[in-house]
Amino acid sequence: MTGVVPADRGTAGPAQHPGQEDAAWAARAREELAQADAGFAARFDADSDIDRLLAERAAAVDALVQAAWQRCIPAEAELALFAVGGYGRGELYPQSDVDLLVMAAPAASQAHADDLARLFAVLWDSGLPVGHAVRSLGQCTEAAVDDITVLTALLEARPLAANEHERRELQAAVSPRVVWPPQAFFEAKRDELVERHARYGDTADNLEPNLKEGPGGLRDVQTLHWIALRVIGTADMESLVAFGQMGADEVATIERERRALARLRYGLHLVAGKREERLRFDYQKLLAARLGFEDSGGTLAVEQMMQGFYRSASLVLRIGERLLQRFEEQLQGEAEPEPLDGLFELRRGYLAARDADWPHAPSEVLALFETWACRGETRGLHSHTARALAEALPDFPDFANADDELRRQFLGLLRGDQPVRSLTRMARLGVLGRWIPAFQKVSGRMQFDLFHVYTVDQHTLAVLGYMQAFASGERDPRFALVHEAWPRLRKPELLLLAGLFHDIAKGRGGDHSELGADDARAFCLAMGLGESDAALVEWLVRKHLLMSMTAQKQDIADPDVIHRFATAVADRERLDHLYLLTCADIAGTSPKLWNAWKDRLLADLYSATRLALRRGLEHPLAAEERSAETREAVRALLVGQGMAASGVDALFARMPAVGFQRGRADQLAWQGEALRDAAPGSTVVRVRQVPAHAGALEVFVHSPDADGLFAAIVATLDRAGLAIQQARVLDGPGDTIFDTFEVIPADTRHAPAAGDVETRLARALVGPLEDIRPARRTLPRHLRHFRIAPRIAFDEADNGRTTLSLVCTDRPGLLADVAQTLRNQGMRVHDARIATFGERAEDVFQITATTSDGRDRPLDPARQQALSDALLACLEGDAP
Template sequence: MELFNPQQFENDAGTNVFRDALKRGHEILNERFQANENASNYVLQRALLIDQIVLKIWQPLCSVPKNNTIVLIAVGGYGRGELHPHSDIDLLILSESAMDAEMQNGIENFLRFLWDLRLKVGHSVRTLEECVQEAADDITVATNLIEARLLIGDEPLFQSLQAAIAPNRIWSHKNFFAAKIEEQTQRYLKYNDTTCNLEPNIKESPGGLRDIQMIGWVAKRYFGATTLHDLVQHGFLSEKEYQTLINAQEFLWEIRCHLHLTTKRNEDRLLFEYQRILATAFGYEDDDAGLGVEKLMKRYYRTAKEINTLNDMLLQLFQEAILYANAPAKVYPLNKRFQVCNDFIEVTHDEVFVNYPFALLEIFLLMQQHPKIKGIRAATLRLIIHYNYLIDNVFQQDLRARSLFFEIFRQPQGLTHVLRRMNRYGILAAYIPAFGKIVGQMQYDLFHAYTVDQHTLFVVRYLRRFSLAQFHQEFPFCSKRMQSIPKPELLYLGGFFHDIAKGRGGNHSELGEIEALNFCKAHGLSDNDARLVGWLVRHHLLMSTTAQRQDIDDPDVIKTFAQVVEDTIHLDYLYLLTVADIRATSPDLWNSWKNALFTELYQKTYTILEQDKGHVLDKELHIQNIKKKARRLLLNDADNERISALWKELGDEYFLYSAPHNVAIETQAILNHSNPDIPIVLEREGVKGGTKFIMITRERDYLFAATTYFLEQHNLSIVDAYIVPTQGEYTISGYTILENNKSPGKPISDILQELKQALESDEPEFDIIRRRVPIHLKQFTVPTQVTFTQDHINNHTIIEIISTDRPGVLSRIAQAFVSCEVRVKKAKIGTFGTRVEDFFFITDYNNQALYSADKLDCLRDELARLLDEDVPKKQ
């Protein structure tokens, strides 16, 4: 069936007629695509449809004068004859010389008519001389012209253009290749040089369609190739590699077609809001094996890795053919299996991997040991990819292979670089099957920014940076602790295995410990070393959860943590792994507040383990020490009795949260305060990027609700809070708030003054905060979960609340506490992507733990009502 019959428009060039034809043509294409999902047919047939429309419009509107030669040329993707549903239509109108007014008017009418049809047309109108000059000045223009396709007009003029932009005239083979390599390098940097971003651009990201186009551009420029299959004829691709490339292109084309049809625009970003829709379109469903969207994305990441690998190999082949074709070969041997040729490592003969399978690991170790090696020669790379099937059970038990793999982790340089290569070429997945299961595995949330395998390699990368002098200023304390690590390779192994059991179900830390122990024992590590690596994997979340979910001002919490850690060596290893793990989870996750929090936990634990040699931290002695130091700072002996009386009223818990200088300042402020109805608000010594402040007020049932409402109204993030009822008329509240890109312009001191004024009211107003929910949050809803735990020792109830993050969520929780007559003693606020995980230590108004079923039911119901109200709906 012909999509568009030019004959029916010979006597009618009306816009509506063409619109109807275009609409019908697109409907037919969409119907065909929905029926068989053949993206190749779609993009080729849409280009044919547009050809017919464009040519039919061109003929009556552009009558060419006898003294002027002009041609209409398709360039870019349209020049290749490939148009996705909403791709731009790039046209070049080329004339031999300057156009007269009649011709300019005709071209304007032609373009206007295309725009009236709502076609997205990119165009340029140039003379031959202008076109050649633009191409000489701009590699992008030159690249577009390489794919030029004559639509209509004077063929000799088109051929003159082709001749004028040939490599012997502009952009020699060498210069063109160098420019395109630099262009790709810069493009990769925009996407963190990884195929594994969770919202990839399927066209521009590493491993995207642009990587395939890159191969085509170089092939066309150097070989005069017209199709990718020509590279098979030239011996640059095997038939199997060609088929892999075409299958990958078809998959990405299918995604792109679905994206364009779903969004009704030229959208190449595979955003969260489209991933579920596309997963359904591809037939992926949620089941015990995982979410349908995760299955789709795993296929995408593995496809992108295949493209990235072939792109790497082919560009290396091109480099050798183009840049080094006439260069004298500088060859020197490394051993009987490998040599270096023009700074690239290669096998000494094609049977190396067949005769010595362990050489599949040896080559990467040699690259670490000889840092001047720039890369792997393409022919050798092809052999690595082809022969990685030799990495089987026999290979994994080969002592030489085990020694080589472990030695890679012990090298002083190049670890991250070779691990990335080994992952890209499938070596890691083959040698460690458990790692193969996490390749391309995503977690469909906003907390984890990368796939599990990419995150793992980033963890190792950040651990390595702690040991390198050029990065000491990034994390000085981590770099200092790194110097005390006796065996860094054990830390790197802990990082490598920490998430290796993700996605299996069950506790991934416990399952990962088993994998790590088996690996270490198989590779000849001592029992002590193996146990350390296994311990790191099992407890890699311990420091994070302790710091962010427990009260590290409580000596009992520190004591319990220290008992698990056991010694300062384990503490150093765990601290460094924790920091690297958080940094590698998401670029925006680490902040100065977390830095201060983990450093504080480290130092308190170190004190117990090192200075006290494991003695139990006594809470009463700790409080007495704080009081003694604060008393020295106060100096005024005349107030001793008043100070003692006040401190008795404040109770012991206040001193657990206060440094001696804070106690001195706040004691003086209370003693000098004449009106207890007016709150005292004092800023404490803060953390970089955040502020700590304390409030001293009369006890009020709504205090926590009013305070959180006020702070959240000012777009401030509360990360820590505690409320200590005293024996007297005061209640002491402490908050830590973060100053981030959502912070207001006014100084924190002004905001705290306004808070003080707001709390002076007998009944301050507070309500549900309603603001626009960011679009990302609408894709991820977390069912509200409320869990109660009774702490009999401290006589309070711990409530864990998991819910969807959105503006004002903490204020909603606080209002539920007011409704159910619950008092907050301590709060630990945590947000992980769109998931809120908050812990509250609560009592009733008599400061007793909550044992009443009615009270607990009230809380559960009220929290569900307030937190599930206006929950963003998935799009």
């Protein structure tokens, strides 16, 4: 596009200074390049071929760079100019660097140093993000020896102002005979790829993936090109077919996915308006709209776009792994195979089919995974066998159309050694999606929120992975009771099936639990499982959220809550399965989601429900009976610590009676010990570490009651960097309070010690409470894109209090701000349950309004409306 190159037009008036002339030329070049880019953007939006756009933009920049060279560098100068890196490859994205190499002998580069400085200044002033190096041939060789990334940039050097002789000289200076022979180059680039993948968690399924550097991204495709060029002598994918390194179908697939990734990257540069390779939340919706995606069938446009990315990255990873193996074989030669059985052998540690025409039947596909499971550790699947498997997938039946023998083989995998490893391999190689078509539909499916950090298929595999860990028999301190529950399972494969199907109906519209339960039942019956086994799996999928919601949103210290939950579960077999599924589901949703508080909640609910089922549902535990049992347990603990029996009775008289109905014996004994030497009416603060959970703390505050006390405690804990998970606020004798908080560090890298928190809180509470205010914080970037319209609801509780339910966008300091608002409105908090699901906060408070006579009353409609208005103002960002 010659229009990008500004003509050296004269101007009226006095002659301009050379610097002024360069500035005027650069301004015209900048303007004309912007016009050209606008044209390219319009063509992108019109769905023009992405490779042509990249090439034509590179050509447009070529013309500008060459014109600047002619303007600044004397014709007789012994300097050569090359485009290198991605620009040298002849593809240039809207915000990519323009990498240049000036090749010259030291004397020539020194003689023209001012000319080169002028050139680079003009190019920068023209709006080009130029990266440049000035080297001699020898320096090119030295730099390539020292840094393989320099070599890869030079491998694709393209002359801009250089002759054929100079091009060949540069090629010779970095040839395999001089630097990085094929074997060393291959090993270095393979290790570089592995290390780069590790930096991104070895998965493409990140919420904000890097389109260039992340696993399965464009850098992976470029790495394959570089290795092919060094090892085979060509970077052309079509040529690799002729060399026997790739099949035509593999070339077609990787080229298709490369173009899909390139289109995403080009669009990302356009919507970001700057150099950006990470597909951040800031740009995902904008890019999806620009690419023409629309919300459809219960699936957001952004989710459709991201599913396309994840599937593209998965295919790039799959084919890239095969090609790396073939390059290795090209360099090292074929090794003597090690036969394993009639169908399979090991080749250099890779599992391979012995017959070149494998597989002859679907049963041989499942036989592959059976043999693989029995072999323990291997280097992976041989590339030729992986390709043969991919080619056989269209003929592999789904479970509904399979014969009984194939179904028995699949159940054998579930019941055999390392069933989760087999399922994971089947999923990554596309077999599981063929066997269960519903699984294919959720492969690569993301949910645009901060709660689900994996795609549905990767989350499912993570859940199964936790189940495999539970089965190992090794006690994991993060999960209090799974080592007790797992051995009780009659058929562990039923739990695996529930994990496999629990989210399989995501994205269909409707309740995914209900739809998934129907799928699970149909699968189990088709597989020949008995009615009772199918019914268990169906129930687990249908109710897989029941235990989590009960534990996090209800008061599991309330015997009525336990009785209702036990009635819904009905028997201990269901309870064991549901507890294990719930632990794995929460832990497999996000690395940050599982914590000490959730572990304790689920363990307490599990234990209390087992007790209720053992007693019999027709004999629910009454509140007084629960209180009496807890009192005796606390008494035994305190006497065991050396307290006299008479002292225990006196201590109990200072503690709230309702605490023995709601609290745990160890907790109450700890609180009682703290009160033993405290004078009546004094303030007592105790903080202790939750056993086996680093950073998780339990905080106890006993104090004379005062207005704003709850808000002051919450604000102090917030300022200490602690996130409150649960708060229990009890009224004690003599107008005192017994507040207990379960807290975890908001940032696990800076978890405060129990002693430091205790000192800080004790100091704060002896001063003026009105001086303790919530900290002001800015909203984190990622939360700005996940705004939830606040929902506030009021209900009358049975105990003369009002239940306030609040659903809104979570943010740092949210609870402290809400507590301050309650304080300003004259509310007293008696109980609080704090639940956070990604960006979504769901908090429940039991509150009363203080009346003029000093008594606590439930909120009348006027007070409810006033509080609702104040909370909305707080949540919208106003100061409480």
